[in-house]
Amino acid sequence: MDFQLPIGIYIENTDGLCNAYERKSGELSAVLSAELLEDFLYSYLKLIDEPIFFFLELPCSDTEEKELGETDGYHYKLYYLDNCTREVAGAILKCYGSMLVNDGLCRFGFGSNDSDDEVYIQSYKVIGVFSESESVLDKTAAVLERLGAVKKESIVTPWDLLSKDNVGECVCIDEEGFAVYDIPKLLEEVGMYFDKIVSDSL
Numbered sequence: 197m198d199f200q201l202p203i204g205i206y207i208e209n210t211d212g213l214c215n216a217y218e219r220k221s222g223e224l225s226a227v228l229s230a231e232l233l234e235d236f237l238y239s240y241l242k243l244i245d246e247p248i249f250f251f252l253e254l255p256c257s258d259t260e261e262k263e264l265g266e267t268d269g270y271h272y273k274l275y276y277l278d279n280c281t282r283e284v285a286g287a288i289l290k291c292y293g294s295m296l297v298n299d300g301l302c303r304f305g306f307g308s309n310d311s312d313d314e315v316y317i318q319s320y321k322v323i324g325v326f327s328e329s330e331s332v333l334d335k336t337a338a339v340l341e342r343l344g345a346v347k348k349e350s351i352v353t354p355w356d357l358l359s360k361d362n363v364g365e366c367v368c369i370d371e372e373g374f375a376v377y378d379i380p381k382l383l384e385e386v387g388m389y390f391d392k393i394v395s396d397s398l
């Protein structure tokens with residue numbers, strides 16, 4: 197099967213993208229075809245200690261960017277839902293996983309409140325996994341390999357393909373009238389909260 201980008205991400209030429217990961221001290225970086233991302237996340241949640249936090253980064257609007265008045269690129273609003281059980285984290289994926297994976301604008305992830313273990317699904321859905329535990333990284337690598345990812349010295353990400361001759365576009369998707377911008381409000385009564393504004397450079 198060809199490498200599939202999420203619905204909300206378009207790149208004219210995706211030659212060179214494949215399921216792959218690289219490992220450095222304390223972290224893994226990976227690229228997976230879109231249909232594999234939810235499976236990876238469900239498996240990752242089984243590897244980290246409870247309680248688990250969920251975080252979501254949503255791009256600021258043009259109006260909010262003007263109010264910030266800064267010139268260091270775009271900014272995101274960072275939201276957290278802390279102290280989830282594994283079952284609650286899994287329920288978040290069940291309810292919103294397809295939207296989170298396929299949306300072209302949001303960045304999100306999960307981590308352990310009691311350790312430094314964290315997975316960060318970044319722009320263009322590049323995966324970052326961070327841990328001081330070699331065991332967690334070993335098990336994460338095993339999950340990636342089960343899904344068909346090949347270990348490489350240096351992976352090719354969508355960012356490497358973008359140029360003036362190979363343009364990309366990221367858009368917000370809508371699923372049954374809902375979008376990622378609705379998630380903080382939908383999860384507010386179970387404890388999701390706005391934390392801060394973060395820079396596009398993160």
